[in-house]
Amino acid sequence: MTEASDILLNAALGVVLLAGALLLIRVWRGPSMLDRAISIDVMAALIVAGIGVHAAATRTRYYLSIMLVIAFLGFTSSVGIARFIAVRDRPNPKAHP
Amino acid sequence: MNTWHEVADLIGSLLLLSGALVALSGVIGLLRLPDVLTRSSAATNPQTLGILLLTAGVALRLRSWVDVGTLALVVFFQLLTSPVAAHLVARVAHRTGQTGAGPLLRDDLAGQGRQATGGEGPEPDGSGTG
Numbered sequence: 001m002t003e004a005s006d007i008l009l010n011a012a013l014g015v016v017l018l019a020g021a022l023l024l025i026r027v028w029r030g031p032s033m034l035d036r037a038i039s040i041d042v043m044a045a046l047i048v049a050g051i052g053v054h055a056a057a058t059r060t061r062y063y064l065s066i067m068l069v070i071a072f073l074g075f076t077s078s079v080g081i082a083r084f085i086a087v088r089d090r091p092n093p094k095a096h097p
Numbered sequence: 098m099n100t101w102h103e104v105a106d107l108i109g110s111l112l113l114l115s116g117a118l119v120a121l122s123g124v125i126g127l128l129r130l131p132d133v134l135t136r137s138s139a140a141t142n143p144q145t146l147g148i149l150l151l152t153a154g155v156a157l158r159l160r161s162w163v164d165v166g167t168l169a170l171v172v173f174f175q176l177l178t179s180p181v182a183a184h185l186v187a188r189v190a191h192r193t194g195q196t197g198a199g200p201l202l203r204d205d206l207a208g209q210g211r212q213a214t215g216g217e218g219p220e221p222d223g224s225g226t227g
Contacts, residue, residue, distance in 0.1 A: 008113065009114075015120070016121075026127050041182050048175070056154060061159060068170055068174065072178065078182040078185070079182050082189045087192065
């Protein structure tokens with residue numbers, strides 16, 4: 001049963017990494033800065049998820065406080081983009097439909 | 098007792114994998130949906146349900162009340178702060194006219210200074226912080 005848990009944890013780690021890689025495509029393409037702001041929010045959630053998978057796989061608890069800080073402060077980057085950058089941004093919505 | 102530990106490990110691993118799959122589905126939605134508002138709705142998927150399932154899985158693997166409290170705080174702050182960012186992003190999207198190709202079905206911000214081509218800067222209308 002331990003082997004099944006290990007397989008499931010490795011699969012979860014792979015899925016989180018795949019999600020992060022796919023999210024980088026959206027950060028690269030995303031026609032406006034607002035899309036990138038949303039993507040950065042999701043990236044903070046994925047970083048929390050990755051730290052959680054690592055903590056569950058190795059049964060360490062020293063990174064849970066880092067999860068807490070990222071969950072608490074991850075929204076500030078997107079708020080800053082939405083407040084100060086995106087209002088001056090002029091995207092071309094037809095460039096990458 | 099040992100059997101129950103193994104069962105808790107297995108259920109925790111299942112919850113971790115399901116949370117990761119929920120996060121992946123949200124990211125696929127982010128890639129495929131057409132505009133800012135629909136992408137924002139897809140982005141709530143890993144931020145809420147994904148984090149909930151993942152932290153439940155981690156709590157079942159660690160099995161310590163201090164860690165359960167920390168993970169509950171993670172979920173609490175994630176649920177508290179992600180709507181703030183989503184609200185600001187959606188408000189700026191509405192203000193700069195990036196609400197998709199078609200007209201909105203319901204527009205509660207219709208009279209509050211929507212600009213079609215993008216703003217020159219923050220507007221002094223005082224209608225909100227976004």
